Amino acid sequence: MPSVRDPYTTLASLGRRTNSGLRLSALAGNDNDPKYTKKASRRAAFNRKRTARIGSLFRSENMILVRLYFDRAAAFDTIDELGELGLCQFKDLNENQSAFQRSFSDNVRRCDEMQRVIRYLVDQINEVPQLSIAPSAFSGPGTGPSFRLDDLDAHLNSLEKTLLEMDANADYIATEYNETKELLCVLERAAEFFRAAPLIQTSSSISSSSTRRLGSAGGSSLAAGVFGELSALSETPSIVVEDGSMSVMSPSVFISETQGLQQSALLSFFTGTINREKIASFERVLFRATHGNCIVRFADVHEKLADPQTKLKMDKSVFMVFFSGSAVRTKVSKICAAFEANIYSIPDDHENQMKALSHCHTKLSDLVKVMDTTASQKAEILRDVAQQVLSWREKVRRDMGVFHTLNLLNYDTSQQLFIADVWCPESAQDDVRNALEIGRRRSNAQVPSILEERPHASDDVPPTYYKTNKFTEVFQGIVESYGVAKYQEINPAPYTIITFPFLFAVMFGDIGHGILMALFAAYMVRNEVRLQRMGKRMGEIMRAAFDGRYIILLMGIFSIYTGFIYNEMFAVPIDIFGSRWKYTSESQMACGIDNCDDPASVLPPINPYPFGFDPVWKASKTGLLFFNSYKMKLSIVLGVTQMILGICLSYRNAKFFKQKLDVLHVFIPQMIFMTAIFGYLVFIIILKWLIDYNAPSCAADPMCEPPDLKSVLIGMFMNPGNLPANMTMFPGQNAVQMVLATAAIIAVPWMLFPKPLILRAQHRRRKGYTRVGSGDDDEFIEDNLRGPAFDFGEVFVHQMIHTIEFVLGAISNTASYLRLWALSLAHAELSNVFLEKLLYMSIASGNPIAMMAGFFMWIAATIGVLMFMESLSAFLHALRLHWVEFQNKFYLLHGDGVKFNPYTHAASLEQD
């Protein structure tokens, strides 16, 4: 309804022009003052720039606690506007009241009731196949129908009433229809019973000869057969005599066709329908209750019948019970009632049965017509409803959200004002102010709404809020599934955006696989809007992939890059620049990499391959050794770099929170420890890569040979000062190593002792000031002066744990990064095996069918094992490296972060 909404949008723009510093009360007057507006907009621009500079993902946005005051009349519209804005987290000011004691619980209850009616309507619409529900008209702020909740309530009530009345009528007709249908079945089956009577008779082989004689006598052979069975079933024929029936039952009764069954009044019967599941117990109870003096026959109805009472479709059977005597009659009818069998009386002679049958048919067709008209009438009503029902639901949900929020507020009865305590980002302060003003104008309230910034108590930690977009969202999600950052602690997410896909790609390096993955993600990114609309229908796995589409895209692109470095495309090396190990005139090589008689004489080519690995390595025997050495060292280098970055971030944290102690006695020794051991390791790794051990100058020196770096590092601590000559890589190495080892050893007690000791000293100094006083209140005052209680033991143990964790962690975490190598190796080898064993072997066989099969198996293995399982495992390992190895250096050391959870209308959308 744009026409209704228009004033608000213009208002909103008005509000935005008159920005920040202006008092709201002056707002109306200043609208047309150009000077004022200019100044304000400049200030707003400055504010924007400042937040942009800080970077919204690096630290939590600045959050402020504001108190809002607004008129009672404006309350609903104000909250509605704030919900539209979605940047306010309301504090519960009525914590000690339970849900039903709050002031708006009546409204909430009414919304509940309306939701119930809406659910009923939706169910009704879904029952009519040709109707489809139109999507909600709410698609963004300011859209959707505008109507009052009261009107909707009344409308819904009248709708429900009409529908219920129609249902009652339809029910009545349906009952009649079902009954007639059952009667029809009974009539049809009953005719069969009568026809099948001779069979019954012959089956009762033990029957006495007299009854057999009767049975052969024409039309009422059924009765005779039944009678025969009755007497056969009874232990002695005398029972029949005792009933007094035998004497009356002269053969003539049965023989005379006109008299029929019913007229004999001795053998009567019930027919009807019963749920097929109950047949067994029904028969058993009948048998017991009548002491065996009855005969039951069943015939299955092949289609499912709806029960007239319950309307449930079920398998039913037609039954016919024959018995004699009135006592048994009451019993049988009681049993029938108990088993919920529907009894229908049918005429006993054929002619009347046929009449009844045709009567049933006409009645059925009449009823069908009536039912059709009723259904189409109902569909007509529902068609209108279907257009709007989702909009209604949305409206009710939104309003319910508003009432729930209103329940969190305080009401100042003396001034008729609502008071709300709200957390909101500092940058959104003006938007909140605007929303307040729009809300006030919408409701024509006279009292201006006021926003007042308030200091928050020190124990009241603001919630953590990062402004994310659809790209950064997933990375933030990855970080936050580990834990929410403390307010304004450094957020690892910005680093994760690059390091995560990179570490993944180190493990997943293959051009072909990378391209497949990137294409898949690119498809999802391109069709984002369409896929988004699919929502839940996508299925859980697809949904997860869709949510992570940007991370998958980056992972794919990075894998292509590392694939080029590893020079692998589906495990096949590609020779773009031409291998440098081939014999050419410049290369001075006498033979290829593996073809020399004397391998020692093989010299590397003069020029290295320009980018990535030389393709020839892949085919050579020493290729694996070469890759392993490279990847292992690369893992260490990457790992140590990332961990040092983590430690540096801990410095930024300590500096930001002005914890000088942490900088001096935690960050510095940690940094020394890390760089002295593992920084040095990285240094010698790179140095070893740079030294040319094949150079003539080196060849001349017997001590010049590639050293084992592990031994160098171990020797540095186990055997300080005695560096063997064959391990020397640069002059003065021995001295440097001794200095570094000493520094690392000193760093450990430095981490451990100073911080708790200094904290204790500070605490003691503060304790020095005690107020002059005596007696009981001493303690009370001291408590207040000293601040929080100080337990040296606890602080020391904490620091000890921290130190041990860091020192041991430095070693184990470095080793943990070797998973990069392991996973990368596994990936390369797996894809190699699939290629050789499935594709190459089948091609080598020369059989075209085997080739086809081999090719498809290779595709299946590539997609299923490599693209799906292998990528998942690489993902999980990258996740672990970030959560554990990277983040434990600086993130979540306090673990008391609370995520910003603003009240927004968008949340009510996602309920289904």
Added chain:
Amino acid sequence: MAPGGMLLFNVDDGYLEGILRGYRSGFLSSADFVALTQCENLEDVRMHLSATDYGNFLQNEPSPLQTKTVVEHATKKLVEEFRFIRSQATEPLGTFLDYLTYPYMIDNLILLITGTLHHRDISELINKCHPLGHFDSMASLCIATTPEELYREIVIDTPLAPYFSECVALEDLTDINIEIIRNTLYKAYLEDFHRLCMQLGGATAELMGEILQFEADRRAINITVNSFGTELTKHEREKLYPTVGALFPEGISKLARADDSQAVASAIEPYGIYRKLFQSAADNVDKSLEDAFFEHEVFLCKQTFEKQFHYGIFYAYLRLKEQEVRNILWICECITQKQTRKINNFVTSAFS
């Protein structure tokens, strides 16, 4: 294998015990009950319950609500939970759980016989039956006119058949005979169940033994107290006492001779727990002996949750949940009848 065995319990029953521990945290808390008692109408009750483990179990019921609907839905939830557990259970837990439903069957049986005796409509009666005690031929109960018929035609198909054999000797169905049938059935059931628990052994035997002993003694005392002034002879009465209680045999033989409540009090004098319960009922005007017994039962049931690897918690869960539903019923009734003074007179099922 004793299901109390710490080593192997989880092989079969660990999952269900876990589920049950989850259900345990779904019990209404004391704070919930306090809030419920402050409700002004059933809409408030619905609102508060929707914030608890009951969730939106009433969401499709139109206003105004009735107490009956609330309790029906609460019972339905209990029954669904129990049926879920039953369907997941393996032997011998399955048998144990089946035994838990027998008392409901007995109650339903008695309800139906009494109802038909007074010519009530059978379908109306069936609606009143507890869903846990449903059995196949329930509806056809109305055709029976003598205990023998009852046995031969209906009870024979139910698990209650072995308990019923003693009642067959009774001549016809009168109110007093029905009472006798009920108590005889119950006695036989308790003894059988006690035997089963002892057979299961371990912590189950220990905890269930205590609970069933209490249950047996409670029945014995109740039968005695309620028999004063009726035509039940002492000899008949003695036959109804279960023989598995702590009172058996001395206390029982004293109870059998009791003529008035004074005699009952002296009969149970040597037994600490019952003396205390009698005392607390006597001291407090608002509290009946029945309430005191309930309180003790709830206490015993809560105790079972302190121990692991046994079946007692299944029994306790059913009992406590039932007590909770009873409490909701009581609170709802008090609210609708505006009896705010009495609203706190219930035995809380809440874990503190």
